Amino acid sequence: MPLILVCAAWGVFWGSWSALLPLVKADLGTTTAGLGLALTAVPLGAIPAMALTGRLARGRERTALAISTVGFALGILAIGTVETPFGLGVVLVVIGVTSGALDVALNLTIGRAERESGRRLFQPVHAAFPVAVIAAAPATGFARELGLGLQQTLVVIAAIVLLSALTLARLPMRDGPVPAVERTGDGRAWQAALLLGGIAGCALIIENSVEQWSVVLLEDHRHAPVLLSSTAPAAYMLCLTAGRLAVQAMPRLGLRPLYLLSFVGGGGGIVLAALAPVPWLSIAGFALTGLALGPVVPALLSKAAEGDHRGTMVSAVSTVSYAGFVVSPLLVAGLTTAVGLPYAMALLGLFALPLGIRWFREGMPVSKGRT
CATH class of the missing domain: 1.20.1250.20 (MFS general substrate transporter like domains)
Structure with a gap:
């Protein structure tokens, strides 16, 4: 269940993000082209972070997942503080780094949980992401209709992500050394x-x-x-x-x-x-x-x-x-x-x-x- 909650919280942000982009664009007073350029910062941060996380998280998968999830929540909060397209690009690099790290750490944690429990977990955990995306997008639109601003919405989303990170303490998994020899x-x-x-x-x-x-x-x-x-x-x-x-x-x-x-x-x-x-x-x-x-x-x-x-x-x-x-x-x-x-x-x-x-x-x- 904790892994499903983390994956769902991850999906809540990305489902809400598309509905929040008009607010971001309006608050920054930028053009569509300027916003598009800032959005390219996400993969620029994600790809190197994904490669690095795979090396750092060995034997400490749950800890790596908790840290990346908390970092992701802090990055979400930082979005509401930016005042320029350049500042948005910088924060989105952080979002890319933490989201990419969360992606790899989550998959590593699921893989270890499968090996230790003998249960098949990838399908149900990954099923939580699209469900959250589907629910979050219209919910965010409804919140905008009620007058909820960008900063308030981001605080709610960040709180959801942080709460999901806290549930990881329930995982029956401890950090430990990894085997010196393996098939890979x-x-x-x-x-x-x-x-x-x-x-x-x-x-x-x-x-x-x-x-x-x-x-x-x-x-x-x-x-x-x-x-x-x-x-x-x-x-x-x-x-x-x-x-x-x-x-x-x-x-x-x-x-x-x-x-x-x-x-x-x-x-x-x-x-x-x-x-x-x-x-x-x-x-x-x-x-x-x-x-x-x-x-x-x-x-x-x-x-x-x-x-x-x-x-x-x-x-x-x-x-x-x-x-x-x-x-x-x-x-x-x-x-x-x-x-x-x-x-x-x-x-x-x-x-x-x-x-x-x-x-x-x-x-x-x-x-x-x-x-």
């Missing part, structure tokens, strides 16, 4: 980490594109009403959560059939959503994409955590896969310039191909020199 100590382990992280990153490219572009697609290209268009990312997130919980309820379902389901449903779903002639069919496509792709990243992290006592594999997969979030906006923007948004999003179905290839290769007989 050679070059093949890094190849495996790059492979798993790359596959997860492909799934995240599609996920991020749905979050950022689905409403624009429906409003501008399918002429859907605003209310109907706004249900597209929510449908994706709800089905993403349902997919993770469904896989959690099927412990016998291995990674190979999950590859196939994600390849067919994720790739086919995003193509359907992008090219469907009517809005409701596009929303169904987004829902199918979430249902099929949702379980992939947690399943890959769980696979990486098997026997990974030093956290090398989990931190590497987390860091590599995060590149999907960084690349996705630029990729879709570039493709849109060339072929338009509907065909740009349809082409993202190609990023499901690695899942299909992995399904095929894992079904091949193991030969000498190939593992």
Whole structure:
């Protein structure tokens, strides 16, 4: 439960953040371009922090998670104190550092908890994030309607994050030394980490594109009403959560059939959503994409955590896969310039191909020199 609460609190901020951006922009008196430039500071802080956390958190996963969660809460409070776009950029570097550290520390802690308890935890913990995002965005909008200002809203969110950090004291986990020898100590382990992280990153490219572009697609290209268009990312997130919980309820379902389901449903779903002639069919496509792709990243992290006592594999997969979030906006923007948004999003179905290839290769007989 503490890990679920931390993941949910993390999602509360990122769900609220999109609804708070108009307030941030108005308070700073900046342009959309200036705000966009400041927002690039988040991945700039996150990527190096993710790589460093994987090394520092070994054997002290719970402590690292608690520190990064508290730091994240303090960064949230600092947002309300900035007065210039440059100041916002500096604070968002801190947000990126602490959020990236929280991401890796959370995955390392889940992995260790799985190994120590023998229970499957990645799917239910990661299911908490999209649920929190779905709930937080409209709740923040409602708070704005009631007249709650930026600073007051950030204080509430920071308090939620801090409270989640306090629950970590209930985790039956203690800091301790890590084994000197493990299966992830050679070059093949890094190849495996790059492979798993790359596959997860492909799934995240599609996920991020749905979050950022689905409403624009429906409003501008399918002429859907605003209310109907706004249900597209929510449908994706709800089905993403349902997919993770469904896989959690099927412990016998291995990674190979999950590859196939994600390849067919994720790739086919995003193509359907992008090219469907009517809005409701596009929303169904987004829902199918979430249902099929949702379980992939947690399943890959769980696979990486098997026997990974030093956290090398989990931190590497987390860091590599995060590149999907960084690349996705630029990729879709570039493709849109060339072929338009509907065909740009349809082409993202190609990023499901690695899942299909992995399904095929894992079904091949193991030969000498190939593992």
